[in-house]
Amino acid sequence: MAGPRQPTELVVLKGRKHLTKAEITQRRNSEPKTEKVKQVRAPVWLPEHLREEFSKLGRELNDVGLLSKLDFDVLARYLMSRDAWVAAHLKAxxxxxxxxxxxxxxxxxxxxxxxxxxxxCANSMGLTITSRCRLVVPKPPEDEAAGDPMTQMLRERAERRRKA
Structure with a gap:
């Protein structure tokens, strides 16, 4: 059974699946692209006392690249459910x-x-530590053979062939 689809960058960095350049390009073109939001605005249905917190959390998520306009509704639902949870907890x-x-x-x-x-809602927005760990793209492994003269010679040779 296949797992959830992973971003192309993650698949390439893991190095377990060998994709051709055409496959990588096709995958990247089919992935959704989100841009940073210019202005974080709370939905009109969000209660007034939660709007300031919406703006604060929205700016933080936007700064780390985890927010698009499509996520405003989920963030607002998160704040409303958290507010209702606190109220119910206090009543209990x-x-x-x-x-x-x-x-x-x-x-x-x-x-x-x-x-x-x-x-x-917190998991879908990356507001918990486990959900953030799933969102982080691992860094490529450091090249251990960088100082090896034979490896350098082979790389230079391969690079010259590509340029020719």
Whole structure:
């Protein structure tokens, strides 16, 4: 069973799959391209008290290249579900303080639902450490044979052939 499709740069850097130049070009052309967002604007349906946080998080995600206009809705849903989770968690804690186990259980279930929604949005936006680790493209391995005179000679020879 095949895994999720990986960016071409990642496939090339891993070096496990040998692609021709034509295949690499075709894959790169078929990948979605996103540009940095010029202005991070909260959706009109987002509550007023979450708009400032939307702008702050949006700018941070944009600076690291993880945000496009298509992600505004997911970021807003993340903030709303997190806000609802905090409210439900506080209600559950208040119920526990008042020794009302039934009410605390009800609010705990509601909090769990909002927490799951929040976690799903956070994972899709790269806001958790595990999701960011999946987004990072590994660096190519350092060339161990760079100082080897035979390797240098073969590289120079191959480069001359390409130019000819």
């Amino acid at each position: 804690r208040d119920a526990l303080d008042m020794d009302d186990a039934k009410e605390a259980g009800n609010w705990s279930r509601v909090a769990r639902i909002y927490f799951d929604q929040c976690q799903q």
